Amino acid sequence: MARRALGPDRIEGMTYIGWPVPEPQIPAETDPVLAHATRAAVRAFADARKAHDRAALAEKVQMGADGTPTMRLDILVDTAVAESVTENKVNLLSEELGSIDNGSSVTLVVDPVDGTANAAAGVPLSAFAGVVAVDGVAKEALTCWLDTGRCWHAIAGQPTPYRTSGREKLDGAAVSVLRPHGFDENAWLAVARRAARVRILSSSCIEAALVAEGSTDAFADTGSDTHRIMDLAAAMVMLPAAGGAVLDVHGRPLEIDPDLSKRWSGVAAATRELAEELAETIANAIQK
Amino acid sequence: MARRALGPDRIEGMTYIGWPVPEPQIPAETDPVLAHATRAAVRAFADARKAHDRAALAEKVQMGADGTPTMRLDILVDTAVAESVTENKVNLLSEELGSIDNGSSVTLVVDPVDGTANAAAGVPLSAFAGVVAVDGVAKEALTCWLDTGRCWHAIAGQPTPYRTSGREKLDGAAVSVLRPHGFDENAWLAVARRAARVRILSSSCIEAALVAEGSTDAFADTGSDTHRIMDLAAAMVMLPAAGGAVLDVHGRPLEIDPDLSKRWSGVAAATRELAEELAETIANAIQK
Structure with a gap:
């Protein structure tokens, strides 16, 4: 049976995701190695959705480098990213494949599919x-919404064309x-009760x-220590460049570290004041 | 200063939403009056984002027909929809403008911008x-994601090309x-504790x-009675056509009624079994 060009589809009892995966609108000033890896990831993502139904995309096929089970979709995209960085002779630090050393001072820190369960x-x-990291320091970030x-592109130390809301409270x-x-229910409710709007989009x-x-105005892990460095690395470049701040609820330094067992409760906010108030609210509620 | 064609922008200290508003991909079989109203709404939405910054879009400028304050964005889009239905000589039932009787047996039941706070x-x-309603009965629904x-299009009593997950538990x-x-925190937590995934997208x-x-698998108002009929009308056509069900937590009938003070706690689910289990879980937790 022919696939529909557009819209959700159901073939022989298996449910494919039929929506298109558009080309990523990568800004011209993006580091070419980062842009190459991004295009490779998007192509692999689009191919995976054509080749596999929802159940097959979500099937846990192996254990990832971060110690959590890896879905087939993650593996397919991460493999394409690994091929790209190896072709470009830089190193990789990625959720599923871990650390790949190609002998470069440059490392791409990559979350190939952030929000895998959504995807x-x-x-x-x-x-x-x-993220492009040079000798362990994050220099540039690119986040592309696959759907x-x-x-969103940012270079450390340079203002971005977009700015945070500036909210402090x-x-x-x-x-x-x-x-x-x-x-962490107490901490979650402590935040939700004070916020005017609460969202859970499931893509950090x-x-x-x-x-x-x-x-x-803000995004927070309310103390569950779910975040790995690749969930936060792009925000660590993008938020300061746009006027905001990123920190950990418990004040642990955010570092690009090949030890993927490390976890944080990240807070990304429009201002340092709001980030600190959120972290304090969460830390106090967890202690109770 | 020239606006950028793409990406968020900031002009003279005011923050505009710079992302494009694409043409809606309305299926050819859609009722022409519904399609006309949809195109009018999308055009008005795109124009509003070009003309007004975030603060102006969100400004509460009058009291809506549903008894809640209306944002400027809602008014602009609702007005365009009202002009469309009047040109096409059908009636309108809409969140902000209420009931407009153009002497037809056909009424368009419209949420011009669902998720206004997001938008x-x-x-x-x-x-x-x-939704196209004939003599008070919903016949056809169209939901278009403005961004x-x-x-998603559905005709009552006809299977849709897409299907629900079929989950029953x-x-x-x-x-x-x-x-x-x-x-409703107790009821909210009762659902969240049993679900494998919890999302709050803020667009019913x-x-x-x-x-x-x-x-x-499901979408629920956990007993807060926030839903108005225009939040549920499209789901009332679309879910049964796709294999699912829509009901109210407290068993109140879902009816197209020009009395916009009426509220429901809607549950839309992949199956009737799941909808009923959700409604029972919520109703029991609220009573405690």
Whole structure:
């Protein structure tokens, strides 16, 4: 049976995601190695959705370098990224494949599919996020929303064309959060009760980009220590460049580290004041 | 200063939403009056984002027909829809302008901008949702995601090309919810603790469409009675046509009624079994 060019589809009892995957709108000034890896990731993502139904995309096929099970979709995209960095002779630090040393001073820190659960199910909120790090210092970031091709680009120390909202207070803020995990329910509710708007989009990199462009005020892991460095690396470049801040709820330094067992509870906010108020609110509520 | 064609922008200290508003991909078989109203709404939405910054889009400029304050963005889009239905000599039932009687047996039930808070802030999750009702019975629905042009169309009693996930149990389901409102926190947590995935996208019509196409399993108002009939009308056509169900937590009948003070706690789910389990879980937790 022919596939429809557009729209969700169902073939022989298997449910494919039929929506198109547009070309990423990568800004011309993007580092060519980062741009190459991004295009490779988007192509692999589009191919994976053509070749596999929802169940096959979400199937956990191996254990990732970060110690969590890896979905087929992640593997397919991460493999394409690894081929790209090897072709370009730079190193890779990635969620699933871990650290690949190609003998360069440059490392791409990559979340090939941020929001994998969204992407595999068909919820159109997932992103490629990549950072260029030189000798361990993040220099440049690119987040591309896979479902629309929208990209946010930033270079460390240079202002971005987009700016955060500038909000400094939690009361009345628009805050994106991870879902509550049971043990952090108190902290989750402490934030939700004070925020004017609460969202759970399930894509940390898109949520951080929305903070950077001023569409929401903050994004927080309310103390569940879910974030790995590739969930936060793009925000660590993008937020300061757009007027905001990124920090950890418990004050641990955010570092690009090949040890992928490390976790953080990241807070990305429109201002340092709001980031600190969120971190304090969460840390206090967790202690209770 | 010239506006950038693409990407968020900041002009003279005012923050415009610079992302494009694509043409809606309206299926050819759509009722021409509904298609006309949809195109008018999308044009007005695109014009509003060009003419007004975030603060001006979100400014509450009058009291809506549903008894809640109306943002400028809502008024601009609703006015365009009202002109369209009057040109086409059908009636309108809409959130902001209320009931407009043009002496027809056909009424368009319209949420001109579902997820207005998202749309005004720049969070790219908002939709036009319209239903063709004949003598008070919903016959056809169209939901168009304003930020991407994706549309979901359904005709009552006819199967849609997309299907729900078929999930029957809440344990392990992917559930979208409204944010907790304080008084419904118990019910909200009762659902969140049993669901495998929890999302708050803040656009009821997009969330219902994602249930209809099988990308999530359910969407629920956990007892806050926030839903008006235009938040649920499209789902009332689309979900049954795709294999799912829509009902109210407290068993109140879902009816197209010009009395816009009426509220429901809607549940849209992949199956009737899941909808009933969700409604029971919420109703029991609220009573405690």
